[in-house]
Amino acid sequence: MVSRVLEEIKKTIMQRLPSRVHVAKVEFEGPELVIYTKNPEIISENGDLIRELAKDLRKRIIIRSDRSVLMEPEKAIEKIHEIVPKEAEITNISFDDITCEVIIEAKKPGLVIGKYGSTSREIVKNIGWAPKILRTPPISSEIIQRIRRTLRKNSKERKKILHQLGNRIHQETKYENDWARLTAMGGFREVGRSCLYLQTPNSRILLDCGVNVAGTDEKTLYPFLNVPEFAPDNLDAVIITHAHLDHSGFVPYLYHYGYDGPVYCTTPTRDLMTLLQLDHIDIAYREEQPLPFNVKHVKKCIKHTITLDYGEVTDIAPDIRLTLHNAGHILGSAMAHLHIGDGQHNMVYTGDFKYEQSRLLEPAVTRFPRLETLVMESTYGGKEDVQPSRNHAEKELIKTIYTTLRRGGKILIPVFAVGRAQELMVVLEEYIRTGIIHEVPV
Amino acid sequence: MVSRVLEEIKKTIMQRLPSRVHVAKVEFEGPELVIYTKNPEIISENGDLIRELAKDLRKRIIIRSDRSVLMEPEKAIEKIHEIVPKEAEITNISFDDITCEVIIEAKKPGLVIGKYGSTSREIVKNIGWAPKILRTPPISSEIIQRIRRTLRKNSKERKKILHQLGNRIHQETKYENDWARLTAMGGFREVGRSCLYLQTPNSRILLDCGVNVAGTDEKTLYPFLNVPEFAPDNLDAVIITHAHLDHSGFVPYLYHYGYDGPVYCTTPTRDLMTLLQLDHIDIAYREEQPLPFNVKHVKKCIKHTITLDYGEVTDIAPDIRLTLHNAGHILGSAMAHLHIGDGQHNMVYTGDFKYEQSRLLEPAVTRFPRLETLVMESTYGGKEDVQPSRNHAEKELIKTIYTTLRRGGKILIPVFAVGRAQELMVVLEEYIRTGIIHEVPV
DSSP: OHHHHHHHHHHHHHHHSOTTSOEEEEEEETTEEEEEESOHHHHHHOHHHHHHHHHHHTSEEEEEEOGGGOOOHHHHHHHHHHHSOGGGOEEEEEEETTTTEEEEEESSHHHHHOGGGHHHHHHHHHHSSEEEEEEOOSSOOHHHHHHHHHHHHTHHHHHHHHHHHHHHHTSOOOSOOOOOEEEEEESSSSSSOOEEEEEOSSOEEEEEEOOOTTOOSHHHHSOOTTSTTOOGGGOSEEEOOOOSHHHHTTHHHHHHTTOOSOEEEOHHHHHHHHHHHHHHHHHHHHTTOOOSSOHHHHHHHHHTEEEOOTTOOEEEETTEEEEEEEOSSSTTOEEEEEEETTTTEEEEEOOSOOOSOOSSOOOOOOOOSOOSEEEOOOTTOSTTOOOOOHHHHHHHHHHHHHHHHHTTOOOOOOOOSTTHHHHHHHHHHHHHHTTSSOOOOO | OHHHHHHHHHHHHHHHSOTTSOEEEEEEETTEEEEEESOHHHHHHOHHHHHHHHHHHTSEEEEEEOGGGOOOHHHHHHHHHHHSOGGGOEEEEEEETTTTEEEEEESSHHHHHOGGGHHHHHHHHHHSSEEEEEEOOSSOOHHHHHHHHHHHHTHHHHHHHHHHHHHHHTSOOOSOOOOOEEEEEESSSSSSOOEEEEEOSSOEEEEOOOOOTTOOSHHHHSOOTTSTTOOGGGOSEEEOOOOSHHHHTTHHHHHHTTOOSOEEEOHHHHHHHHHHHHHHHHHHHHTTOOOSSOHHHHHHHHHTEEEOOTTOOEEEETTEEEEEEEOSSSTTOEEEEEEETTTTEEEEEOOSOOOSOOSSOOOOOOOOSOOSEEEOOOTTOSTTOOOOOHHHHHHHHHHHHHHHHHTTOOOOOOOOSTTHHHHHHHHHHHHHHTTSSOOOOO
16 A cells, blocks of 8 residues: 555656756655655756655655765765864764664754855755754753664664554545544643543544542542543554643653554653653652653653754644644644544644743744644633733732832742743843843852 | 442431431332332321421432231222222222232322322331332223333332442443533424434433334434444433324434434323334335334333323433423423533434414423523524414315315315324314314314
C-alpha cells in the first residue's frame, strides 16, 4: 500500500523536476517526504518548484544531497566559515552521516540562513551537506545540549524510527471514516492529568498525557489509561500541547508500556517537557515515591519526538492532519487542530490557553477555517469565577511590594508553574526601570 | 457475600414480626425480598408492619404462603367466587405451584383487590394462595394472552432466573463508586437505534436498545454494540423506556449473544414491545431481510422481563436503584431515574418524552428530588424547529378534512408509529361527536 503511494509520488516528482536534476532516492521520513539528489543546488535555486510540488502532493518536502556529492567535513567547515558572515557567531558545526545534514549552531541563525535562504542555499551548493540551522541558546542550556546530543548520537536509530513512521502515516486509509470518538481520560471536571483519546476507524491519537501533581494514589495521580478502548501499543501518535507536567508528565510511561510511535509538539515544548520530566523523576526518587518510569523512557521519548512550528500542516496518520496554533499559555504552548478524513470533521483541542495579551506571550489563536468540535480548557471559567484584570492585578502587586519595601520588609513571591515566574520578572523589571519601585536586589 | 446480606435481613425480620408469625423462608426474587410464612393472614392484616419493614430494609417485600397452608385448587376456586363480588367479572383463575400464587384475571380488578386491599387479604387468609390480580383486556388481546401463557408455562424457569438475579443484585458492592461512565451507542445526533451504556465500578446497565428502521446496512441499522467496553454477557440490566422499535427493537439480539439478565420496563411497554418485535421479525422475514435473531429470543426476553410501575424504587444492581417516571410519549413510556451509589450521583435518561398534555397522555414528569446528569431526547428540539401548537395543528387537520368531505372526497391518513393513530382517533371522535364534522365511516 505504501509503496503504491510512494510510486505515484515518485512519478509526479520525475515529471515536475527539470530533467537535469538527478533524483537518487525518494522516501518518507516521519511526516515528511525526502528527496535525495546529486544536484541539490539546482533544486534549492528554484524554491518555487518545491513549494508548488509540496502543495500539489499535499506533503512536506525536504531536499537532501546524495552521499556522492558530499564534501569532506574538514573542508566543508572551512567553506562554511567562508560563506557565513562572522557576525552570525557560529558556535558549533557537526555532520550527520545518516541524514547528510550539517548542523550549524549559531547565535544569530538568521545570518546563516540569509535573505530568503540565500546563504543556506549557497552552503548546500558548495559543500553538498544540507544545512540544519539551530540557535545557540543565549544562556548556555544544559538540557538543550543534552537533547541535541541525544539526537546526534542516535541519528541512525532516529532515521529508522522516522522511516518506519513515514510508511505508517502514508498508507491509504483502510476503513471509511464514518465516525470519530473522544474518550476523556483525565483533566475533565478536574485539574491535572490532562489526557484525551481520539479514535477514528483508521487511527488512534492521544492528546496530552499528564500527571496530577496533587494526586495521592494511583487512582488520582495518573490518567485513566486502563479504559478498555485504549492500549499504548495501538496508538498512532501522541500530541503534547505544552510542557507543564499536568499535560506532559506521563508520556514516558507510554514508552515504558509498549508505545514506540511519535510525540508531536513544538520545539520549546520538547525542551521544557524533558527538563520537567527529568526533574519530576528526580524529586519523586528523592521523596522515595519513585515514578513508574525512569530516565531511559524520557530518552526514548526524545528520540521519538517530532517538533512542529505553529501553522505547519502535518500528516500524522493516514486520515489525520495536525496543525499546532499558538495557545499563549507558556513558551511553546499550542492548540491542536485536527483535520480528520477528507475534511469530514475538524476538531480543536485547546490545551491550556490564554485569551489576553500578556507581557511575554501573544493571545491564543481563535480563528480556524472550519471546526466541528471544540474541546476547551475551562479552568477559571466557572460562572462565578471573576478574574481581576491584569492591569488591576499588577497594580495590587506593586502596591503591596511598595508598602512592604517602605516598611523595610523583604518580599518572597512563591510562583507556581513554569512561565509565571518569567512573566512576573518582566513586570518587576518594568516597574523598577521606570522608577515606580526603587531598585532592590531580586 | 449475598448470604451475609440475607442473614442480616432475616435477623431483622424475625425481630420485627410478631412472634406468632411463623416464617418458613426468606429469599431474594429479582429485586424483591420474598417472605414465605404459614400465617400470611396475620401479616396481611398488619399492612403497616410490612410497609415499615420495607422502608427500613430499603427493599421491596412480598409475602407468600408456605406450601403447607395452601388450599386445594378446586376448593380455592369456589372460595374465591364466594369472596369476590360477581361484578368483578372474573374471567380466569390459575395457580402457580412455584410461587404459591393464584392468578386471578378479572374485568374489574379493583373489585378483586377491594378497599385498601381488603378483598385480596380475605382471599389469602382463606385459601393460602397469594392472589396476583390482572386486568382482563377489554378487547381480547392475543399478545397479552401469549405473554401471560409464556410466563405461566415457564414459571419454574422464571423463578430460578429471579432467584439468581436476586442474589446478584443484593451483593455488597465490591469497589468504591468513584466514577460513572456513559457511552453513546446509538440515537445520538441521529434518530433511531437509541442505546446508552452506563458503567460504574460495580455494574453495567444498558438504557434502551433500538434499531434504526430507516437503516440500510449493518453499520446504520443497529447500535454500536461493538465498542470495546461493551459485552452482552457482562451486563447487569437492560432498561427499556418505551416500546417503539427504535428503543426496544434490538433487545432480543442481546439474548441471542449471551445476555441472560433482566429487562426492566412498565407492563404496557413489555406487551407492546413484544408485539412490535414479533411484527418486525415477521416483516423482515417476508421481505427476505431476516433479522439477526428470532422468535425464540423474544420469548427469552419475555421470561427475563421485570415490569415496574411508575415511581417504584427498585434495586437493579448492588449500587444502582431505578425509578421509572411517566414520559407521556406513548402508552407505558417512561423516563429512567438512576440513583448511583449512596446518592453520589443521580441521572435521568428521558427516552422519548412529551412536555404538553395530550388527549390520551399526561405530560412527562419533570421534577426529581436530585439530579446530577440529564440525558435528554432532543428530536424536534433544534433551535430552528418550531412545532405548531396542538390546538393549531388540530384546527388545520379538521379544516382539511372538512373541505375534502364537502367536495365529496375520501381521506387517507398515514400515521407513523404506535400511539399516534390512537391519539388521532380521539381527536376525530370529538369533532364528529360535537357535530363539527359530519358522521363519516372511519
